[in-house]
Amino acid sequence: MIDFSHLSKTEFEELCYDIIVAKGFTNVDWRKGTGKSSSPSDNGRDIEADKITVDIDKSTSLLKYFFECKHFEQGVPPNVILGALSWAEAERPFCLVIVTSNFLSNPCKNHLKTYKENNKPKFLIKTWENKLLEEFLSDEKNICLKWNLSIQGVSYKYINKYHLAYVTKTQLNTFDYLFTILDNYDKDIRDTILQWIYTSYYINSSLGKEEKYESFKKHIKDNIALYNDPVMVHQIISEALSYAYRLGDIADKTNVRKRLNFFINQARQKDGPDESKDGFIKFMTESIDSLDERCDKYNKYYNDFCDNVVFDLMSEPYLYNVYNIDNNLL
DSSP states (O other), X not given: OOOOTTSOHHHHHHHHHHHHHHTTXXXXXXXXXXXXXXXXXXXXXXXXXXXXXXXXXXXXXXXEEEEEEEOOSSOBOGGGGHHHHHHHHHHOOSEEEEEESSOBOHHHHHHHHHHHHXXXXXXXXXXXXXXXXXXXXXXXXXHHHHTTXXXXXXXXXXOOHHHHHHHHSOOOOOHHHHHHHHHTSOHHHHHHHTHHXXXXXXXXXXXXXXXXXXXXXHHHHHTGGGOOHHHHHHHHHHHHHHHHHHHTOGGGHHHHHHHHHHHHHHHHHSOSOHHHHHHHHHHHHHHHHTHHHHHHHHHHHHHHHIIIIIHHHTTOOHHHHHHTOOGGGO
């Protein structure tokens, strides 16, 4: 499930507005009189929108949708949707959609079932519950970023703006420029952020940090003919940022603890030598105990790397560097 608890009722309605727009509806009208939470919606729906349909003869028509948004910590009770049903019965849209941040309570679901059977309404009734909203949002990264939402354990709340800019736009960088920046950058931060890259390039794990970095540079320079500079630099930096952001995602600490505790419980239930089992459980327990310190460190290093290395990479005058052009000539 996706967590909407940090949103107010008004913010949840605005989030629903963004989802409706993203899913191709047109003439979307958020019917709240003002942005204040006390401002009531009009005529039994929070949002009104049209869906364009194309017939077999290529003619188009607009289907009217009413959206009633319910932001509840628990299941939505039946009494809160009665107004929406009454107004839909009176105005007869093509479809009434009940959108909830959590789920419909069983009495509410039973009420809808009985209502359909007894009244045979002239409009469709659909429900968008938490799991369906999660599915909708899985492809809408910009909306997740705007509303600080976490999808399947991936949070975008604390992503650095330079990280986002770097991975969403084509960047042209040379290895010479990259290494000029890294040579003069904080060695501890540099080699902590790049340790996943060292592993990917099979750099000897027994080497010290500075030796690993020099070995990595030598590998690149010895095989420079095999690499396309902009492609490889972008791949290396993108992978390093992904690794560092994941380890430094302070919004995901609770989920990490849950996963580690799950593995501990699984280990305790398995048969096997007590010595190896105890060693694994000890390692996982120590990982939980050091989680806050480790995560905060990676978050600090990740942001420093973005603000300095990544920012400088996006400023490289690539054409000048590749073709040795005098900056004053262009």
